[in-house]
Amino acid sequence: MQKVEANGASIPVLGLGTWTLKDAACVALVSKALSIGYRHVDTAAAYGNEEAVGEGIRASGVDREALFVTTKVWWTDIAAGDLERSAEASLERLGLDRLDLLLIHWPNPQVPLADSIRALNRMRETGLTRHIGVSNFTTALLAEAIRLSDAPLVANQVEYHPYLDQDQVWRACRAAGMAMVSYCPLARGSRLFDDPAVAGAAARHGKTPAQIVLRWHVQQEGVVAIPRTSNPARLSENADIFDFALSDAEMAAISALGAAGQRICDYDFSPAWDAA
Numbered sequence: 001m002q003k004v005e006a007n008g009a010s011i012p013v014l015g016l017g018t019w020t021l022k023d024a025a026c027v028a029l030v031s032k033a034l035s036i037g038y039r040h041v042d043t044a045a046a047y048g049n050e051e052a053v054g055e056g057i058r059a060s061g062v063d064r065e066a067l068f069v070t071t072k073v074w075w076t077d078i079a080a081g082d083l084e085r086s087a088e089a090s091l092e093r094l095g096l097d098r099l100d101l102l103l104i105h106w107p108n109p110q111v112p113l114a115d116s117i118r119a120l121n122r123m124r125e126t127g128l129t130r131h132i133g134v135s136n137f138t139t140a141l142l143a144e145a146i147r148l149s150d151a152p153l154v155a156n157q158v159e160y161h162p163y164l165d166q167d168q169v170w171r172a173c174r175a176a177g178m179a180m181v182s183y184c185p186l187a188r189g190s191r192l193f194d195d196p197a198v199a200g201a202a203a204r205h206g207k208t209p210a211q212i213v214l215r216w217h218v219q220q221e222g223v224v225a226i227p228r229t230s231n232p233a234r235l236s237e238n239a240d241i242f243d244f245a246l247s248d249a250e251m252a253a254i255s256a257l258g259a260a261g262q263r264i265c266d267y268d269f270s271p272a273w274d275a276a
């Protein structure tokens, strides 16, 4: 699988998102995904499925060294001491010796960022994780996090899909040598799939709309996508995106949809987002 090189991390460009996947269904999906070639799994303490993700990894029989496993510390747990406890509990639940990437899930204005970033660095120094990064960080927060971190941050995981322009965050990530990991990469499906820019490309390439959208992600420099599906049949559909390329015009037409500025994950604890 193609990888994004980011400050020493080699991140497979396609990962399996696991939010909402639970218990036996989660075990089966993770195991199946890895058996058909996925090499990257995204979970979080807040998803309540780390045990199942770990079980799925073991059930797949795929060599641990070939995999890239990310988990996240929830924003209420990022004070010094809490972050370490959360990360250790995640590792224990996953049943792994080490994480590949540990992220701060969301920023928390009540906690000094310097404390959280120091704790994150400690988790790397102790070997609990190979790499560290952030999620839902604006360009201003990202600049501050980069300044405060001893080790390079390797990724900012943010909402990104054709209906949300993330050019500013993308530029900030690229300038820092970081990957931008797209969550909600399919904008949760349905309406986007009927958009003429997507549906037209799907008809031209003999691909499904989901494949067109995922191809659009991975065809951008430094971008990684982590689509979720609860449907085993869609796992291979979503991974079958490496045998064709979108033209510059098709890429531009899909990117132009970003003017819609539609954000799916926006909560009362979200930071003040960058203006598009």
Ligand SMILES: NC(=O)c1ccc[n+]([C@@H]2O[C@H](COP(=O)([O-])OP(=O)(O)OC[C@H]3O[C@@H](n4cnc5c(N)ncnc54)[C@H](OP(=O)(O)O)[C@@H]3O)[C@@H](O)[C@H]2O)c1
Binding pocket: 016, 017, 018, 019, 020, 042, 043, 105, 135, 136, 157, 158, 182, 183, 184, 185, 186, 187, 188, 189, 190, 210, 211, 226, 227, 228, 229, 230, 231, 234, 237, 238, 265
């Ligand atoms: N860092 C953060 O704050 C944050 C926030 C949100 C998400 N995430 C991560 O990002 C991952 C992905 O985001 P997401 O789960 O919110 O949204 P998403 O991947 O954009 O969309 C998932 C939805 O798309 C459908 N889908 C998937 N493949 C499809 C296909 N080939 N054809 C038609 N429909 C398809 C799924 O339905 P079926 O299940 O029926 O296939 C599901 O309803 C999450 O699972 C999580 O790991 C991170």
